[in-house]
Amino acid sequence: MHQWKIITDSGADYKKLTSKQANVNFEAIPLMINIDNKIFMDDQAFDIEAFHAQIKANQGPMSTACPSPDHYAEAFQDCENVICFTLSKNISGSYNAACLAKDMVLEKNPSQNIHIFDTNTAGTEADLLVLKAMELAETGLDFDNLVSQMIDYHKHTSTNYILKNVDNLVRNGRLNKLLGQMIGLLNILLLGRRTLDGRLELVDKVRGEKRAIRSLIHAMKEQGYVGEKVLISHMLNLDYAKKIQASLIEEFQTQEIEILEMSGICAFYAEYQGIILGYEIK
Incomplete structure (x- = not known):
């Protein structure tokens, strides 16, 4: 049975998903938000009300940071098939970081299958893509067929x-x-x-x-x-x-x-x- 890992950055909203199949796993990789030197990690512990309160009170600089290539590489390794979704490359460096991580991992393990999807979006459309990838992985598709079906699904x-x-x-x-x-x-x-x-x-x-x-x-x-x-x-x-x-x-x-x-x-x-x-x- 093929082993799958479906990965997204926090441009999608899901932080935790559980597959019906033991061979399909999900991981969300957080971006970081800096509000006047207070760091918010966009992970399962993220508190949106505290975040909003900090923004309202803020008088200083604010910035965001995408995951590092090393962070992505750690998530990619040791899995036969990896599908990764990122924020649009025109609004974030997350896609480029994931692509660098793919190269790093494949250099050590050329037989691994990794595909990076630029979602061209942020938010719930990315969540739809994640759900569809999980669904297709659970059916037992091979890597190339799953990627092909995901490319077609994204058109819709x-x-x-x-x-x-x-x-x-x-x-x-x-x-x-x-x-x-x-x-x-x-x-x-x-x-x-x-x-x-x-x-x-x-x-x-x-x-x-x-x-x-x-x-x-x-x-x-x-x-x-x-x-x-x-x-x-x-x-x-x-x-x-x-x-x-x-x-x-x-x-x-x-x-x-x-x-x-x-x-x-x-x-x-x-x-x-x-x-x-x-x-x-x-």
Whole structure:
């Protein structure tokens, strides 16, 4: 029986998953967030409320750091088949670190199988990819077939964001400063999506949560969504996540919806009350 390890950085929200099969294992490798010299590791012990309180009180510098190649290499070694998912290489150095680790490990063990997926995203779309890889590994597929099916599956997933605050995106050069000044004023919310090359793109600016949901549903339809699986993550905004869930059930009769607490790195950029939706499309 093939041995598998499904790995993700904390650009995905899952920190712990247990496979139905003993030969399939999961590991989440944390990024690090530095808020005025207080370090938050984005692991199972991450406390999102303490994190939010630290950000609110912060007057100093803030930064993030991806896992080191050595950290990835340690996770990769001693497993026959490794599938690793990382944040978009256009928003993080995590992909490059994982690729360096792959080279390091294969130099010592050339027979090992390792594939690094640039998810081109952050958040719950990456969670969908992790779940699919776990599912396929459990069926007994060989390495090449699993990678091929994952590449095809990734063509049928997408991401949307609803953001109330974008200060960190502006501060780190990932969003226009003038646009950033509008968001959060007069109850204006930003609806975004990820581009094919893994960047954040503006879809709409709306006033009020109800209009944001209507705009979200329209955007999902344009992407080809008709009722497949959805994962919703939130940054201390469970009530709104549930309203989105109810709206999707009403509009599409969606059966598979899971609500997750946002990972630390996603919460850093989505900020307070931010929402990320990952979903399958036709």
